[in-house]
Amino acid sequence: MTLAATIAQDLTAAAFVALGAAIAYQWYRERGRAQSKLALALISLGVVAAIGRLQGPGRPSAVVTAFTLVLFVASGYFVLLFRDELIPLSRTARRAANVLLVASIAVAVLDAAVFANGDPLVVLALQLELVTAWAVFTGEPIARFWIASAQLPAVQKIRLRFLSFGFGVLILLLFVAVLGGAALRTPAAILVTQLFALAVVPAIYVSFAPPPLLRRIWRMSEENAVRAAMQDLLIFSPSREVLAERAAFWAARLVGATSGFIVDADGNVIASSGIERERAADLAANRVRLQDGAGDIVRVPLHLSDGRGYLAIVGGPYTPVFGSEEVAQLKAYASSVSAGLERARVTERIAAIEKNKSQFLNLASHELRGPITVLRGYVSMLEGGLLGQLNERGRKAAAVMAAKVSEMNELIEEMIESARLEEGGLTVRPVDSDLRDITREAAEMVSPLLDDEHPFVLDLPERRVWVKVDPERTKTIVANLLSNAIKYSPQGGQITCQVRSRAGIAKVAVTDHGLGISREDMVTLFTRFGRVITPETEHLKGTGLGLFLGRQLARLQGGDITVASVPGEGSTFTLQLPARGALETSPLAPPGESRGVDEDEALSEADAI
Amino acid sequence: MRDVATLRLGWFPDPSWITGYGGLEQPDLPFRLQAREGPPLHVLMIEDDPAIAEMYRLQLEHDGHRVSVATTGELGVSTMSGSAPDVILLDLLLPDRSGFEVLALLNERYPNHPPVVILSNYGEPSMIDKGMSLGAVEYLVKSRVTPAEISGQIPVWVERGRRGRKADS
Numbered sequence: 001m002t003l004a005a006t007i008a009q010d011l012t013a014a015a016f017v018a019l020g021a022a023i024a025y026q027w028y029r030e031r032g033r034a035q036s037k038l039a040l041a042l043i044s045l046g047v048v049a050a051i052g053r054l055q056g057p058g059r060p061s062a063v064v065t066a067f068t069l070v071l072f073v074a075s076g077y078f079v080l081l082f083r084d085e086l087i088p089l090s091r092t093a094r095r096a097a098n099v100l101l102v103a104s105i106a107v108a109v110l111d112a113a114v115f116a117n118g119d120p121l122v123v124l125a126l127q128l129e130l131v132t133a134w135a136v137f138t139g140e141p142i143a144r145f146w147i148a149s150a151q152l153p154a155v156q157k158i159r160l161r162f163l164s165f166g167f168g169v170l171i172l173l174l175f176v177a178v179l180g181g182a183a184l185r186t187p188a189a190i191l192v193t194q195l196f197a198l199a200v201v202p203a204i205y206v207s208f209a210p211p212p213l214l215r216r217i218w219r220m221s222e223e224n225a226v227r228a229a230m231q232d233l234l235i236f237s238p239s240r241e242v243l244a245e246r247a248a249f250w251a252a253r254l255v256g257a258t259s260g261f262i263v264d265a266d267g268n269v270i271a272s273s274g275i276e277r278e279r280a281a282d283l284a285a286n287r288v289r290l291q292d293g294a295g296d297i298v299r300v301p302l303h304l305s306d307g308r309g310y311l312a313i314v315g316g317p318y319t320p321v322f323g324s325e326e327v328a329q330l331k332a333y334a335s336s337v338s339a340g341l342e343r344a345r346v347t348e349r350i351a352a353i354e355k356n357k358s359q360f361l362n363l364a365s366h367e368l369r370g371p372i373t374v375l376r377g378y379v380s381m382l383e384g385g386l387l388g389q390l391n392e393r394g395r396k397a398a399a400v401m402a403a404k405v406s407e408m409n410e411l412i413e414e415m416i417e418s419a420r421l422e423e424g425g426l427t428v429r430p431v432d433s434d435l436r437d438i439t440r441e442a443a444e445m446v447s448p449l450l451d452d453e454h455p456f457v458l459d460l461p462e463r464r465v466w467v468k469v470d471p472e473r474t475k476t477i478v479a480n481l482l483s484n485a486i487k488y489s490p491q492g493g494q495i496t497c498q499v500r501s502r503a504g505i506a507k508v509a510v511t512d513h514g515l516g517i518s519r520e521d522m523v524t525l526f527t528r529f530g531r532v533i534t535p536e537t538e539h540l541k542g543t544g545l546g547l548f549l550g551r552q553l554a555r556l557q558g559g560d561i562t563v564a565s566v567p568g569e570g571s572t573f574t575l576q577l578p579a580r581g582a583l584e585t586s587p588l589a590p591p592g593e594s595r596g597v598d599e600d601e602a603l604s605e606a607d608a609i
Numbered sequence: 610m611r612d613v614a615t616l617r618l619g620w621f622p623d624p625s626w627i628t629g630y631g632g633l634e635q636p637d638l639p640f641r642l643q644a645r646e647g648p649p650l651h652v653l654m655i656e657d658d659p660a661i662a663e664m665y666r667l668q669l670e671h672d673g674h675r676v677s678v679a680t681t682g683e684l685g686v687s688t689m690s691g692s693a694p695d696v697i698l699l700d701l702l703l704p705d706r707s708g709f710e711v712l713a714l715l716n717e718r719y720p721n722h723p724p725v726v727i728l729s730n731y732g733e734p735s736m737i738d739k740g741m742s743l744g745a746v747e748y749l750v751k752s753r754v755t756p757a758e759i760s761g762q763i764p765v766w767v768e769r770g771r772r773g774r775k776a777d778s
Contacts, residue, residue: 369730370658373751377664380755386671409752416732427734 005187008194013053015201020046022540037085038163038208041078048072052523058120058489064113069130073104076137079167083141087148097137098284104133117147120433127178135171154257156209162207166200173197174600180433193206215256225255230333233340240344247337248311254329257313259381265307275314284312300326300334305342312506354422360420368412414545418528421552428470428556432580433473435506437467442478453492465501466580469557474577477550477561481510484546493570506579509572516567525563548577577589636639650763651675653694655685655711656728657704661751665698674763680704682711686718694723694769698759699745701729701736712743724770728759746770 006184009587020043027039051068080097083089097343104202112128135562142164149160173193184193187278206214219226229250233243244262251258259274263284272280302309311334381387382398390398420426443458450456467474478497485495500507517525530543553559558578565571613633652669656662657680666676670731677694688694697715701708708727715722724746729736732750746762746769750758 023737072750243768299715366730369750369752374664376752377661377668380757381668384757386668386757414750420733575677 002187002533005190005194008198009193010053012201012431012484013049014195015198017046019201019205020044020049022205023208033247034185035208036309037082038077041075041082042204042208044071044075048075061599062112069108069112069191071106073101073108073130075131075138076134077101078186079138080143087144096140100133100136104130107133120417123180124416126501128345131174131178135173138167141172141575143295149244153253153256154220154222155215155218159210162203166204166207169196169200169203172539195329197363219254219256222253222321226250232337235334239350240341242339243340245273247271247340248335249273251311251333251337252313253328254333255313257298259314261312261314262302262309263312264309270309298330300330302338302341303465304338305345311337350564358419358422361415362423365412365419368408372409372412376402376409379405413550415550416606418545418552421549426553426556428473428553430468430470430557432466432468432530433471433474434507435467435469435499435501437461438467438469439497439508440473442475443478443483443497445475446482446486449486449605450495454486455488455494457494457496459496459498461501462501465499465506467506467577469559469577470553473553474575476556477553477575478508478510481508481561484573485510485512485514488512488571501579502578506577510574511570511572513570516569516571517563517565518567522563522565526561547573559564610656614653626752635652636673645753649673649675650695650767651677651692652696652698652763653677653679653685653688653723654698655679655682655703655708656698656700657681659701665756665759668760671761671762672763674760682706682714685711686714689719689722695725696746696763696770697725699725699727701727701731709739712740717742724773726766728778735752746773 023039023042023046027036027043035573048068049069051064051071055064073394084094087291090455107126107129111123111130113124114122121427131497132385146164149157149164152160176193180189180442182532183189218585229246233247242260248262252258254275257271259280259282261272261275261277261280262270264270267284269277269284275283298313298315300313302311311330313330378387379398379402382390383395383402415428439460440458443456482495482497489495489512491514496509496511498507498509498511500509515534526547527546547561554561554575554577559576562574562576563571564574652674654662654665655674656665656678659680662680667680669676678686679688682705685697685699699708699711702713708729712725712727715725725744726747726749727740727744727745728749729740730751732733732753737748744767747762
């Protein structure tokens with residue numbers, strides 16, 4: 001048992017010496033990094049352990065004892081200095097710590113002098129002072145670290161907690177050793193305390209220099225959040241700047257750094273996280289260098305369309321060494337960042353172009369309304385004979401002018417409407433309406449266009465078809481579909497307009513036997529100014545806005561316009577609108593009628609398109 | 610009677626130009642070219658575009674109305690201190706102030722002012738709402754109506770204003 005205790009003591013001392021050596025080596029490799037104070041603390045502890053064990057049971061030299069005790073006090077003080085770098089101490093606290101340090105060094109020297117043959121009580125008191133001073137130097141920082149780590153990225157957090165844990169156990173062991181007295185001199189007690197002390201060594205080591213594998217494992221807790229952030233980059237984009245800021249934040253978080261920033265191809269800092277924009281700009285321009293004690297900077301290139309920018313990650317005092325693992329992660333992340341930023345740029349540019357276009361359309365349209373008013377007014381007065389009687393040729397000319405001015409006017413109205421639509425300023429004012437009435441009125445509107453070659457069949461159900469829509473706009477949609485049907489069947493052919501309601505959807509289907517639309521042309525059909533130009537249609541007039549507006553208006557009202565067509569045989573355009581629910585009773589609907597809207601469907605299923 | 614504005618078909622293509630031969634027929638407007646009876650009505654037009662003012666004057670005077678034109682909002686309001694018109698046609702874009710301001714000023718200074726019809730090149734729903742909430746009896750987009758249509762509506766608006774005032778008192 002005694003042998004075991006001795007071996008345990010030797011083992012612990014050896015472990016602390018090894019810890020000090022390993023840390024000295026790590027520190028040497030990463031010179032200039034932040035953890036110098038912590039390294040000094042741990043190396044000091046290792047030296048203390050080595051001397052303590054090597055002195056052996058014989059009568060120790062007072063000088064060596066004094067040196068060991070001072071080094072022990074210093075190791076605690078170094079931990080406090082390390083804390084000061086991470087979380088600066090107040091001036092008072094620093095002064096108090098210095099006083100405690102000087103006092104403790106004096107005590108250490110005194111202790112060494114009286115250790116061999118002094119009053120045991122005095123020795124105990126002196127030792128208690130030393131241990132207390134050490135506990136104060138290390139205890140305050142580790143408590144602070146534990147609290148502060150809650151806000152930090154996973155890797156930093158776990159590292160700080162390991163450090164706190166390690167030093168916490170050491171404080172406990174020291175008090176137990178000093179106060180335990182004879183009770184702790186038994187081999188069993190020694191064995192237990194040594195085992196505890198031994199457990200501290202790996203905790204402190206991984207806290208100081210966590211191996212890549214551990215870093216990866218610790219990061220896993222954040223993987224999901226990082227992955228979500230990555231997805232955000234690719235899908236969601238408020239604006240390029242906000243996107244870049246989020247990217248910088250998550251890039252820093254990803255590798256446990258404190259801050260990050262993004263520089264575009266021109267060298268401008270477009271976003272920063274955890275660091276002020278000006279300071280990031282200074283760092284980017286190499287105007288300043290990081291202060292001693294701060295971590296290093298890793299730059300990962302971003303391939304942007306206008307050149308090469310980069311994502312910079314600034315390590316904090318307790319950021320782990322950036323290894324190949326972190327750099328690989330950052331590179332993978334950087335490609336997402338590049339893609340996200342590019343997408344945001346394109347989206348923003350498109351939005352700007354769209355806005356310009358809308359504003360131009362809007363302005364141009366309003367400016368055109370003035371002259372049109374005068375032209376239209378005078379032409380109507382000419383036609384009406386108010387400006388004197390015209391002869392036959394004059395009347396014909398006036399009629400042509402009136403038609404052309406009308407044409408221009410309608411074009412302007414369409415342009416205003418579509419500009420308004422783009423701006424979101426277009427509103428519909430829905431009221432309960434019978435879709436049959438709307439369709440009937442629309443058919444009346446286009447009746448002047450019909451001729452013998454275009455027989456027209458209006459197929460309405462017997463019961464009302466209740467929809468909640470803007471009647472004027474809906475009428476315009478249907479009238480537009482009807483006029484298109486006539487216009488695009490120049491060879492004639494029957495035009496059918498059928499109204500049905502089924503399963504909560506009210507439909508107006510307009511069928512012609514005209515030119516039809518090829519599959520390729522369907523794509524452009526509903527786009528703004530997207531007219532289908534073929535040899536058969538090029539002589540037909542139109543702005544290409546009708547179907548675009550029609551569909552947009554239908555969608556504004558919760559519906560849509562769909563098309564089915566066979567080139568050379570004809571087309572069917574169907575306006576769909578949400579039918580008012582059968583259970584919803586409308587004040588306009590006579591009792592018993594509002595629920596019957598679907599019943600006609602049984603009759604018409606056979607000839608449904 | 611339906612509002613004049615809704616008689617135009619919005620952005621729907623005018624049948625006349627699709628067929629290419631239309632337009633010979635006059636649109637069937639119930640109030641058009643009717644012989645008007647009763648005393649001549651006095652129309653105050655607050656309008657800064659001389660081309661438009663002159664055109665409307667031609668039609669209105671032809672139809673037997675009396676027309677005064679004010680080219681700024683200030684002039685329009687000051688005209689009110691003399692012989693009050695029967696109806697006011699108000700443009701929105703004036704050199705000195707907006708038509709809305711003119712209307713608000715009229716409401717303030719002459720609570721019993723004659724009916725005001727806004728004639729503008731702007732047709733945004735928000736502007737129409739604003740005009741109507743300020744008490745205009747009608748809001749028309751100029752390019753959608755002909756002088757004859759406006760002239761025909763004058764007695765209707767005067768009557769509407771008269772009834773409105775009666776309801777107020």
